Amino acid sequence: MYNEVFGLRPSSSSLPSPSTMAHSTMPLSGRPAADRSTELARQIGELRQEIDAALEGHTQFGEGCPRRLREAIRYSLLAPGKRLRPILVLLAAEACGLDRGRAMPAACAVEMVHAYSLIHDDLPAMDDDDLRRGRETCHRVFGEDVAILVGDALLARAFELLATEIMPAEVAVNCCRALAQAAGACQLVGGQADDLDPENQPETLEALTQIHLRKTAAMICVCARLGGIVAQAGEHQIAALASYGQKLGLAFQIVDDLLDAQGNEQQMGKRAKKDADRGKLTFPRLLGIEESRQRARQFVREAQAEIAVLGSGASSLIALADYMVERDR
Numbered sequence: 001m002y003n004e005v006f007g008l009r010p011s012s013s014s015l016p017s018p019s020t021m022a023h024s025t026m027p028l029s030g031r032p033a034a035d036r037s038t039e040l041a042r043q044i045g046e047l048r049q050e051i052d053a054a055l056e057g058h059t060q061f062g063e064g065c066p067r068r069l070r071e072a073i074r075y076s077l078l079a080p081g082k083r084l085r086p087i088l089v090l091l092a093a094e095a096c097g098l099d100r101g102r103a104m105p106a107a108c109a110v111e112m113v114h115a116y117s118l119i120h121d122d123l124p125a126m127d128d129d130d131l132r133r134g135r136e137t138c139h140r141v142f143g144e145d146v147a148i149l150v151g152d153a154l155l156a157r158a159f160e161l162l163a164t165e166i167m168p169a170e171v172a173v174n175c176c177r178a179l180a181q182a183a184g185a186c187q188l189v190g191g192q193a194d195d196l197d198p199e200n201q202p203e204t205l206e207a208l209t210q211i212h213l214r215k216t217a218a219m220i221c222v223c224a225r226l227g228g229i230v231a232q233a234g235e236h237q238i239a240a241l242a243s244y245g246q247k248l249g250l251a252f253q254i255v256d257d258l259l260d261a262q263g264n265e266q267q268m269g270k271r272a273k274k275d276a277d278r279g280k281l282t283f284p285r286l287l288g289i290e291e292s293r294q295r296a297r298q299f300v301r302e303a304q305a306e307i308a309v310l311g312s313g314a315s316s317l318i319a320l321a322d323y324m325v326e327r328d329r
């Protein structure tokens, strides 16, 4: 279930079992897997446009917002990110039977929190990066002071959006609670703190997995959960979405580490080989490229198996998981 991934061990116990392997190629919707991925690529393009339009609308701000701050917020948020987190919110809501438009405020809220986390992650005091989403990083263009404030503003705007636009109020409260926990001191922020702590760098796969789960998987997990929460899905469905999101999130950070080790800067829109330069422990450093890729694929198969309970509604989420692990940027 949701937390069992915390008990993962670097042993043959996480090699694919015949049952999960069979599941990964089984078309839940009755269509072959290749059709599902073509359909997903089309759908992703369409969803990105809808998300970008919504983000644009939600960051107009009034007269009270200083012009330079507004410019910097939009520079980073509206830059060409992959939008995988908001897409996940929308597809999870659809998988639970909701019209996706109703989940759009939650989708925008997670993208705002994610964008803030990237802006702060790139600051000189953190990863000190100069390239993000194919553009100079926020602090390089607008200064560190403004970049910090952009993060602050995006974080606040995310919760304003949930509180204002998600109905009924009880569902909005549940969304705020879930997102606050995922973004908070024990998850995203805690994971980032440990990731940066020179006194406490991980030495084992277990310790590294704990950091990946908090700094990255928690936000991906909450995307899947938010879709279920907004759709007012049942407890079991939301728990299944959470387990799916957590495993997918772990796979996602392993792939991020693989791309850092091997990827193409131009394609990724961010620098490569930064982890090695900083001496960071990563899955590829510990296990090698091939074994890390196998682990990521195994987590994705496990994630896909978790949402079998959603029936044919889960087919897009299954295809999205494959897409997220096979990505090249």
Ligand code: IPE
Pocket: 080, 081, 082, 083, 084, 114, 133, 215, 216, 252, 253, 256, 329
């Ligand atoms: C990058 O996330 C940061 C991680 C948690 C690994 P993405 O790879 O989703 O970045 P964007 O949103 O597409 O820029």
Ligand code: IPE
Pocket: 117, 118, 121, 127, 129, 188, 192, 215, 216, 256, 260, 270
């Ligand atoms: C960052 O992980 C995760 C966040 C919470 C932002 P990385 O530091 O590896 O992300 P990139 O490689 O800079 O996108």
Ligand code: MG
Pocket: 121, 127, 195
């Ligand atoms: Mg970082």
Ligand code: MG
Pocket: 121, 122, 127, 129
């Ligand atoms: Mg970074």
Ligand code: MG
Pocket: 256, 257, 260
């Ligand atoms: Mg990285």
